[in-house]
Amino acid sequence: MPLDSLRTSASPRSAGVDAAHTRLLAQLDAELPPIVVNRRNREVVDGAHRLVAARLRGDTDIRARFVDCDDDEAFVLSVQLNTAHGLPLTLADRVAAARGILLRHGHWSDRSIAEITGLAHKTVGAIRRREGGEAVDVAARRGRDGTIRLADVSEGRREAERLLVEQPDVSLREIARRTRISVATVRDVRARLERAEEPVAAPRRGDPPPPARPAAAPAKPPSVDRFALIHMLRKDPALRFSESGRTLLRLLYTCVVESQDWVYSPERIPARYVDVLVAAARECGAAWREFAVELEQRPDLRSSG
Structure with a gap:
């Protein structure tokens, strides 16, 4: 030109x-x-x-x-x-x-x-x-990839923690999209939950203190308590060295931790299995409810230590 x-x-x-x-x-x-x-x-x-x-x-x-x-x-x-x-x-x-x-x-x-x-x-x-x-x-x-992410991921990590527990069927990528943190960060939050740790790492010396976490509603215990429970129960010899105790630990771990990796969509289940799976799922839920009711009715077990 x-x-x-x-x-x-x-x-x-x-x-x-x-x-x-x-x-x-x-x-x-x-x-x-x-x-x-x-x-x-x-x-x-x-x-x-x-x-x-x-x-x-x-x-x-x-x-x-x-x-x-x-x-x-x-x-x-x-x-x-x-x-x-x-x-x-x-x-x-x-x-x-x-x-x-x-x-x-x-x-x-x-x-x-x-x-x-x-x-x-x-x-x-x-x-x-x-x-x-x-x-x-x-x-x-x-x-660099054009994705908008939070500069301070503390709140994103806490939101990811909530989603991982309350919506275990949601994929890590979807949680990352909702919370505007990376998939790797969501994966780290999940690993911390499995270890009964806080989703946000402890501040280093000289860093400002993290914002206080809002208190959980009285009607619902903090979501991380279930992971802390598993962590505590695994250390108890009364459970680790008995067959019934080990069975309980496996069941709890499956319900609380491994269910987060459950990505099988209900739409993919063959129609011929729907009724039997619905019945089985309800029976499993009923069994856990009966177990909870039995524990609630045994205050002597809770106070025996």
């Missing part, structure tokens, strides 16, 4: 166009690679050095590749392209670019911004903390 139809945009390079680099490009006999131009306003997104070099050679036009984007998108693309090839951005320019992206897109993750600017994600995190303010410190962030 004609050189005189192009406009230069704000560059991520604080020093502007490097004269020595443009002279080197102008001396090349080969055709210059195409520049990137924003179709909306004819601004050069990537290729300012090639544009100047073409003018030094006396060219009247240059090859160009068009993109359609707004000014913010053009800035991010310019940083990304200038980091990936050509004359590298200086460290100061990459830091400034990261700061600019944080101000425009504070919900993006540190790793996502690091990939664009060529910085380490820890460096981006340090810039985020140093800048502070609402513009760069938000509750949710967009990752």
